[in-house]
Amino acid sequence: MLSTADTGGGAAEACHRLLEAFEQVPQVEVRMLVLNQRTDSSSVMSVARSPLLKVLGGAFFLAERAEIYLKNGRSRRNLFRVSTARFGFDVCHHPWVKWADILHLHWINQGFLSLPSLHRLARLGKPIFSTLHDLWATTGICHLPLEFGTMGRKLCSRYELGCGRCPLLMSEDEQDLSYQTLQKKRFLAQPPFRYIAVSQAEARLFEESYLMKGRMKPFVLPNPIDLSLFSPGVTTRNEYPQWYSPKVKHYLVFVAARLDDEVKGAHLLRQVCEEIKTQSPERAEELCLLLVGNIKNKETFADFPIQTLPLGAIQDRHQLITLYNLSSVVLSTSIYETQGQTLVEGLASGAAAMAFACGGPEDIVVDGVNGYLIPAFDAELYAQRLLLLLSQREAGAFSKETCQASVQSFGAKTIALQLLSLYEYALTHPTQPEAKQ
Numbered sequence: 001m002l003s004t005a006d007t008g009g010g011a012a013e014a015c016h017r018l019l020e021a022f023e024q025v026p027q028v029e030v031r032m033l034v035l036n037q038r039t040d041s042s043s044v045m046s047v048a049r050s051p052l053l054k055v056l057g058g059a060f061f062l063a064e065r066a067e068i069y070l071k072n073g074r075s076r077r078n079l080f081r082v083s084t085a086r087f088g089f090d091v092c093h094h095p096w097v098k099w100a101d102i103l104h105l106h107w108i109n110q111g112f113l114s115l116p117s118l119h120r121l122a123r124l125g126k127p128i129f130s131t132l133h134d135l136w137a138t139t140g141i142c143h144l145p146l147e148f149g150t151m152g153r154k155l156c157s158r159y160e161l162g163c164g165r166c167p168l169l170m171s172e173d174e175q176d177l178s179y180q181t182l183q184k185k186r187f188l189a190q191p192p193f194r195y196i197a198v199s200q201a202e203a204r205l206f207e208e209s210y211l212m213k214g215r216m217k218p219f220v221l222p223n224p225i226d227l228s229l230f231s232p233g234v235t236t237r238n239e240y241p242q243w244y245s246p247k248v249k250h251y252l253v254f255v256a257a258r259l260d261d262e263v264k265g266a267h268l269l270r271q272v273c274e275e276i277k278t279q280s281p282e283r284a285e286e287l288c289l290l291l292v293g294n295i296k297n298k299e300t301f302a303d304f305p306i307q308t309l310p311l312g313a314i315q316d317r318h319q320l321i322t323l324y325n326l327s328s329v330v331l332s333t334s335i336y337e338t339q340g341q342t343l344v345e346g347l348a349s350g351a352a353a354m355a356f357a358c359g360g361p362e363d364i365v366v367d368g369v370n371g372y373l374i375p376a377f378d379a380e381l382y383a384q385r386l387l388l389l390l391s392q393r394e395a396g397a398f399s400k401e402t403c404q405a406s407v408q409s410f411g412a413k414t415i416a417l418q419l420l421s422l423y424e425y426a427l428t429h430p431t432q433p434e435a436k437q
Helices: 010-022 051-071 095-099 115-122 177-184 200-208 266-279 317-325 341-348 379-394 400-405 412-428
Strands: 002-005 032-036 044-046 103-105 128-132 146-149 152-155 193-197 250-258 287-294 307-312 329-331 352-356 371-374
Touching: 002 010, 002 103, 010 032, 010 341, 010 412, 051 177, 128 412, 193 200, 193 412, 250 317, 250 341, 266 379, 287 317, 317 341, 329 341, 329 379, 341 352, 341 400, 352 379, 371 379
Parallel strands: 002 032, 032 044, 103 128, 128 193, 250 287, 250 329, 287 307, 329 352, 352 371
Antiparallel strands: 146 152
């Protein structure tokens, strides 16, 4: 498996969990090649093991950002919503790449693999799978072909037309950087590449792209979760974290790598909390919103309508599970999610889930069973349903056991075995993708 990092961020975490899942499957030996190694696993290796190569990796990252900055009118606003993969490492001759029968790409941008290095990998004659943690493989340069606004999102008009005149570059040029990069990506729509979408909604978007339409159909397989680890637990008084207060009747939890990322919908979360305070001032006083993740702009969560507790990024899984165990509901107000991994984590740990119908959550939240799925982007209805859910949970509905049972199909071993069957098929049918699942 190839990933820019082995932990930190949803894509890296998903890749590492898949690595751990395959380590429990006797028929498979898996290794993970990364740029940024943060764990000490013997199954993980960085391509930048020497100081010089680490500097080179940093230089690749900076060179790519510099080019984008110069092409987008010197704006930092959308600097990290796009990638060109102009610069990166050539891993074709790496011992682990030579050793592997199957290559499985995860998130490989920001200095790890370049388009030329991907082209060279394709010529090795090995099946190449790519898990779509976003839709970069199908676009010119953007990671999601969506335009965001305060009222929600819409599909970029250029996505189905072959890019050019890219709104993220503020460009009116038909053959701008997005168009040029898309032309270089044409080989990605041919064997030996096979794609795995992590939700039905992502698969539909994939098939609408100019690059992939009529050429490729992705498999649909969600990111895995270790259900033996993420599970409802009984937290004893001695195990309560320092922030825990028995005076809080319900903890709500909001988790993201970066909480104020535009796509996570912090402005919608604020609207929901304002509605809660308006609809039920007494209930609002009983709530505390746990904010788990990095916050770049501290003003985003300043003067929130209900009590908040910023906890920063939490890397320790056991701390994260304890947090879910103590929470009544895991919230998502994202404008779009390819999957919604934090919803699965919360449900597996016994919390109910709330989300807008915005892509991946539609495969996770079963309305009225393990939480509520709200039409996008109705903050008033979201607040109504959240208040209802809290009352119903107090009466015994949305139990921890029910919530956990709803995500059994996301279990790591289940996903690993399904993926193994795809690998085996690919080895015997190198140019014939299996029928879409």
